[in-house]
Amino acid sequence: MTYQTILFEKNDGVATITLNRPDTLNAFNDVMIRETTEAFKQCARAADVRCVVLTGAGRGFSSGQDLADVQNRAEGFSVGDHLRHGYHRLIKRMVSLEKPIIAAVNGVAAGAGCGVALAADIRIASEKASFILAFSRVGLIPDNGVNWFLPRLIGQARAYQMAITAQRVSAAQALEWGMVNEVAEAERFHETVNEWAQRLASGPSLAFGLTKRAMNRAWDQTLAEALNYEAYLQETAAQSQDYREGVQAFLEKRAPRFAGK
Numbered sequence: 001m002t003y004q005t006i007l008f009e010k011n012d013g014v015a016t017i018t019l020n021r022p023d024t025l026n027a028f029n030d031v032m033i034r035e036t037t038e039a040f041k042q043c044a045r046a047a048d049v050r051c052v053v054l055t056g057a058g059r060g061f062s063s064g065q066d067l068a069d070v071q072n073r074a075e076g077f078s079v080g081d082h083l084r085h086g087y088h089r090l091i092k093r094m095v096s097l098e099k100p101i102i103a104a105v106n107g108v109a110a111g112a113g114c115g116v117a118l119a120a121d122i123r124i125a126s127e128k129a130s131f132i133l134a135f136s137r138v139g140l141i142p143d144n145g146v147n148w149f150l151p152r153l154i155g156q157a158r159a160y161q162m163a164i165t166a167q168r169v170s171a172a173q174a175l176e177w178g179m180v181n182e183v184a185e186a187e188r189f190h191e192t193v194n195e196w197a198q199r200l201a202s203g204p205s206l207a208f209g210l211t212k213r214a215m216n217r218a219w220d221q222t223l224a225e226a227l228n229y230e231a232y233l234q235e236t237a238a239q240s241q242d243y244r245e246g247v248q249a250f251l252e253k254r255a256p257r258f259a260g261k
């Protein structure tokens with residue numbers, strides 16, 4: 001499949017999606033929203049993809065909605081429909097993908113760009129990265145699931161502070177607040193992301209996928225329901241080739257070779 005606004009490559013079980021509109025710090029236009037969603041769909045279908053890395057070309061991760069496009073909208077344009085038929089499909093596609101997604105945040109992640117980074121499962125930030133809920137700078141509220149993801153990660157007081165001040169949160173601050181999993185020196189950023197991606201792509205992929213499903217579902221469950229659901233999913237995990245291999249490797253005192261099934 002050929003894309004105009006993103007780069008897509010697959011290597012050793014890792015698919016890398018690169019937002020590729022560097023002149024705008026990878027602002028999302030309609031094509032980029034659609035193509036990024038399609039790329040995640042492609043990752044869901046591909047058995048040889050066991051981990052996805054989402055990153056940005058150039059010095060930014062993403063500056064959010066393309067504001068130049070906003071000016072060219074026709075009379076009566078519905079922003080609600082734009083979200084529902086565009087960004088929401090992307091966010092839901094990411095959350096429902098039963099493979100780990102790493103947001104490799106190379107630079108600024110603003111507005112909807114920050115929302116997309118928050119929808120990933122793991123965030124690795126370059127020390128040059130920053131996070132800005134830029135929405136209020138243009139008179140908007142956070143969207144793209146930011147109101148759902150961010151208070152869960154850093155608590156409502158900090159999330160609301162970020163929203164109403166639109167302050168630039170550094171990578172170091174994001175790490176301290178629990179928004180990112182690791183901060184890497186700029187020179188070691190790609191190496192660090194590759195190490196994470198390779199580790200995840202050679203892990204027990206079925207278990208990783210079921211874990212994502214269990215944790216996502218648990219937000220809406222009582223403890224009793226969550227325990228039941230875990231038992232149900234564990235039944236599936238316990239029938240996998242990877243479980244047999246994991247136990248065997250432990251007993252033979254060697255590293256497991258997981259096939260992802």
Ligand code: T3D
Pocket residue numbers: 023024025027063064065066067068070079082108110111112113132134135137138140143
């Ligand atoms: O209506 C709807 O669709 C609702 C949905 C809304 C979702 C949202 O995402 S709302 C929030 C939209 N995003 C923003 O408000 C952020 C706008 N950008 C900035 O505030 C700054 O660019 C940054 C803080 C992100 C980075 O600042 P800096 O100084 O590092 O870079 P810069 O010089 O401002 O930007 C570099 C270029 O990218 C520049 O173009 P130029 O002058 O070199 O030709 C700039 O215009 C362009 N750019 C940056 N952000 C956007 C953009 N172009 C279009 N849309 C952008 N969002």
